[in-house]
Amino acid sequence: MKALVEIKGLSVFHRHSKQEILKDISLTINKGEIVALVGASGSGKSLLAEAIFHILPSTMDYMGKMLLQNHRIEQSMNGKKIVLVPQSVNALDPLMKIGKQIQLFSHDVNRIKRILNQLQLTDNVMSKYPFQLSGGQARRILVATALISNASFIVADEPTPGLDEQARHEMLQLLKSIQSDDRALLMITHDFQAAQEIADKIAVLYQGEIVEVVNKIAFDKEGSKLVHPYTKALWKALPENYFSIKGTSYANS
Known part of the structure; x- marks a missing residue:
């Protein structure tokens, strides 16, 4: 498979203290792939998205290649060649009708109509403001912007928290629908089961470092192909493994 996105030796750090939050991150995402970046809350997952889109807090900087x-990924690519599906529906402009927001990504009326129908959204959603939408509709609009755009690389940052089981399933299916031969998706999540459901590969982030990148089938059966203790702990914590994490050490052996 041909690489679409390559992240090489990326470190994110505080400008003044030089303290690293992300350390030497390297990750390759091929065309047609869905890759999930998993890790505990606060492990720095969302910082990776902010670095890719050049929207890091002013107190932070990065080194490395993207x-x-x-x-080289430039900020000018945002919304064109790369698109972010943000965590919060508050990312929608509350003072702008949905139609205007969608048209920031495409003016192709037929394309917009087709994708809205695909996402089970009626045409009248275009004339509404975000506050007039249900939570599920607003989330689908965020995904619609990624589908409607011509972007080849989409990053979905924590797309499932707070959703009930039905809404969660629908969101994952929407993200799966993004997959195509010339596109790739990075899903940033702490929902390990969601990663298993739709990802081709799973990258495991622990204490600011990617400690393992594996095909999702490595989490089947006994997990014997897993190497790092933290990754093994994730496997043991799966419901089918009876949440067995007692006594596990995450330190590299």
Whole structure:
């Protein structure tokens, strides 16, 4: 498979103290792949998205390479070649009708109509403001912007927290629908089961470092192909393994 996105030796740090939050992150995402980045809350997952889109807090900076089809990822690519599906529906502009917000990504009326129908959204949603939408509709609009755009790389940051089981399933299916031969998706999540459901590969983030990148089938059966203790602990914590994490040490042996 051909690499679409390559992240090489990326470190994110505080400008003044130089303290690293993310350390030497390297990750390759191929065309047509869905890759999940999993880790505990506060492990720095969302910082990776902020670095990719050049929207880090002003107190932070980064070093390393981030490439899209061998070209350096620039902030000018945001919304065009790369699209972020943010965590919160508050990312929608409360003072702008949905139609205007969608048209920031495409003016192709037929394309917009087709994708809205695919997401079970009626045309009248275009004339509404965000506060007039249900939570599920607002989340689907965020995904719609990614589908409607011509972006080849989509990052979905924590797309499932707070959703009931039905809404969660629908969200994962929407994200899965993004997958195509010339696109790739990075899903940033602490919902390990969601990662298992739709990802091709799972990258495990622990204490600011990617400690393992494995095909999701490595989490089947006994998990014998897993290497790092933290990854093994994630496998043991799965419901089918009876949440067996007692006595597990995450330190590298």
